[in-house]
Amino acid sequence: MTDSTPLPKSIATVSLSGTLPDKLEAAAAAGFDSVEIFEADLLSFDGTPRDVSRMASDLGIGISIFQPFRDFEGMEPAQLARNLTRAERKFDVMGELGTDLLLLCSNIQESTVNDQARAAADLSLLAERAGQRGFKIAYEALAWGRHVKFWRQAWDIIKRVDHPAFGLALDSFHTLALGDNLTGIGEVPGEKIFFMQLADAPRLTMDVLSWSRHYRNFPGQGDFDVAGFVRDALRAGYRGPLSLEIFNDEFRAGPPRPMALDALRSLIWVEAEAGHTKLPPAPVLGGFEFIEFAVDAPAAERLAAVLGTLGFELTGRHRSKAVNLYRQSEVNIVLNAEPDSSASEHFVRHGPSVCALALKVDQVAPTLARASALLSPTWAERTGPGEHRIPAVREPDGTLLYLVEPADAAAMWTQDFNLAPPAEPKPAASLNIDHIAQALTPGSMDRFVLFYRTLFGLTPEPTIEFADRFGLIRSRTMKSPNGNVRVVLNISESPATETARFVSEAAGPGVHHVAFATPDILTATQNARAAGLTALPIPANYYEDLAARFGLDDDTLAELEKRGILYDRDAHGDFRHAYTPSFSGRFFFELLERHGYQGYGASNAPIRLAAMARQRELGK
């Protein structure tokens, strides 16, 4: 299929929080073409369906469908008669709403009979009534329907009904949750697919009803191949709306405006992933060009001292601003103490902390165009005359993400900074950025996954969990295809965990640590200690257990313990890492040596969290 007109985008009102007007406004503001009116939202709304229609029309959005109608087919005759009366009442509502499409879910009642002919006969009556009034019915197989669970079963019945007012509704959740797919959809004429609902979800092992009601999320946030689903439906000729129907506990509690933006972003992305439209390409990432800390003068001095123990040297002073560059090997750390800047705003709110990251991208322009197409705002700091203007995008928590092409990087440093001559190389202790870790506010994991995945093509690794003394931490790593950029996202629902403290009002959002890879962690930690930095102290009990678990020899263990180095091993290799104490409770650094190992030392995270809690409690 070649590039073609984007399909209309729709969202069910149940996917967003707030009143019905809040939901309509959020959907319209984000740029949706239409909404599905979810009946419960209408019932609790203090206005007529006609008022809803007028509101939508004033906002410039349509109403794609009214839903759900339930439990119709295969009931005993008296109930069938009541159901037809019930349908007429809903047609009345549809007339007022100004939509011609009603979503009908397959019957979940125990009393519905398992008889396709009977179901088809009942549904023919419904189709006839709908058709007479100019309405259409989109019939959807619920994954927990009593007899009709798969879209092919729904389609078999639709063929029997054989009425122009009766067609198919596809829903990616119901299909993919059952391990099914759209193989065979080619048999369905495109115009008989009346509607398509999309939802992603994490792959969970639980009853499908609870899974559906609590854990759906936007395409790109979960584990389902929603793009493949869309591709198959488009191949079959579907050209109706791509519509989101998301039941998610966190989304229900989140603010509707940013959620609606995420929603539309996910549809724009999945439509492109399905090959129907084209987005500017995601950049090829070369790692982090620099990491910028917001500081004031005293914090700058303290932080420069810590960086010094890790081998960083003051390499450049900005020509017009109170901004210094510290460099070790290829790693650039910028300390920004410029008043009246974005960094100073950040400092006032959060104290010393990471206020910006800079990604090395192969090309800036298409990356910005992609961000823009994906509804992500771009940004540029004011610059002095002749200075480099570095474009940026903003992460969901507001952290700036600068975009730098390799060709521009050197120019940027030389034009904007007075650079010192390069220091002698110290190969044994050379560093590069292995990964960064961000602590997220509760409820925002899916938002960050979507951001990194859609704008930058990072893919999420499986969610892991570990325990802090005051609650669980969930962790998910986003990784670029070439492995150059790895971002560990940590989140805690409990406000008392160390992770939650890193993200609280006091400590500021965003990056809580930067992990530097070194080819020789013994030397690196030795150098750091010689320069005055003591690694975060690790309890002796940990090393006792290491000995038991991994059978390390006594000399190795003694070395690790002496330097506060933690150890882990997986099927691919081993891993040594050590932490600096936290800087004013706001962030810290990690030194690591990696030999094939694929993880991030999560099994040691509880040890690190407890050690940091002790440090905090002792006021160190």
Add this chain to the structure above:
Amino acid sequence: MTDSTPLPKSIATVSLSGTLPDKLEAAAAAGFDSVEIFEADLLSFDGTPRDVSRMASDLGIGISIFQPFRDFEGMEPAQLARNLTRAERKFDVMGELGTDLLLLCSNIQESTVNDQARAAADLSLLAERAGQRGFKIAYEALAWGRHVKFWRQAWDIIKRVDHPAFGLALDSFHTLALGDNLTGIGEVPGEKIFFMQLADAPRLTMDVLSWSRHYRNFPGQGDFDVAGFVRDALRAGYRGPLSLEIFNDEFRAGPPRPMALDALRSLIWVEAEAGHTKLPPAPVLGGFEFIEFAVDAPAAERLAAVLGTLGFELTGRHRSKAVNLYRQSEVNIVLNAEPDSSASEHFVRHGPSVCALALKVDQVAPTLARASALLSPTWAERTGPGEHRIPAVREPDGTLLYLVEPADAAAMWTQDFNLAPPAEPKPAASLNIDHIAQALTPGSMDRFVLFYRTLFGLTPEPTIEFADRFGLIRSRTMKSPNGNVRVVLNISESPATETARFVSEAAGPGVHHVAFATPDILTATQNARAAGLTALPIPANYYEDLAARFGLDDDTLAELEKRGILYDRDAHGDFRHAYTPSFSGRFFFELLERHGYQGYGASNAPIRLAAMARQRELGK
């Protein structure tokens, strides 16, 4: 089995939040005899195992077991050798901890072979090593063990090992989660059951590992027959500790001291339910004797006016305090504006709100004795000379729950109050208290369930969920066996829901509404309106849908809509109910007419929540 000595009580450190010292102190303060040392807690502790032993000993508690040891049996020979070395290291730790028992979980590794003889041979080596050093191994079948999932499989292997240092660990979660039970445990000699771990859990349909790691709770809080499990183990002759091992996301985030009290309460209760010990009996409940609101003079006037519209009359004035009694039929509402009282403290903190409930109990003394045996503090308000002293217990949120015997009730009113002569009866509008509803702080549902269940014998009904505009509400009703007392517990994790607002700092904890049953809701609402009270307005769309759903005739519908009455129906009958607008956002009243219907109108709750949100936003 006749009444006998209580078994020692133990708790795994993983069940409580905080540092290892926090956990030991909480367990000791609650009154536990011992703790299980969970290895992860030791590893992150900055002190030696000997320090832990000393700390426990100083606190007067023992260490019942060290756990878990894992993945031992059925591995290839080189790994077996490493595992034996690993075990010796753990024996060293046990020696320092001063415990002689190690918990070994059945192997979960893919590489472990399915061969009981081989497993037994490996475990014989382990048992021999343990025995030589004076230690014992309690072998536990994990529900997700690779080959050993059921306790009978573990027991078969233990019989083969046939070593005095090798015995069985039972765990109620692993057994009951698999739908298994202890049938056949009589075959196991009591002294070969080395240890017993207890956990309850809600009945969920999900993978057992996730279920176990996140949703366990204390006996009495879930759906398992933990008492039956204990009974069977005691019949088999087990006399070791009853020990809790609870993995629960909420408990991990909760404060350890109250959690440890709940923990011990649950064990004392389950031991009695199992028939091993006797508790003073739970009271036979006769309903609510009165409901007390903390007010000041202006709030008292406003609230008296609302009560007046529901047919309440000022029936008594307290002889020595600024406390008035309002009565309608048999329902007593007390408005307490007495300065320098428990109610005035409550008023200062929370504004006008329910500060106490009074339960009619058949006998006060055994109820207080039971509360005391279950570690619940009792309380008595200061009284004037010759006035009634009403004993009370405190709910987990601090709300006072007075206990009143029928014989004392009349005396209490006549002695303490100057009573007006009884008003003319108004049978058509007579009320009684159908239920009360409480909004709980996040994470406290299990605490309330345990409180009402253990002290008062209320049983929990299944959890239901409904949607507020800003998040989900979970609801669970606690009901006395005779149905006289019904308490609906509502909880919301999202702080923006109406339910969460009722429990926030401003609105105070506890009771957010009182539901009055009437034989004739039409008359009751008509009277209320005539007296100046307009019911909470319900949108017309709701009635459109009612017509479609239930086929009510137009006259009935018109009556319901005119009076703001909601409707529901279940297999047992139908239900009509209406709400007053909320009183300063703090509480409201419900009028209901019930005909066989078993529920509480949860399907209408979203309508009520949205209507209250509108009322709040309009500042009415």
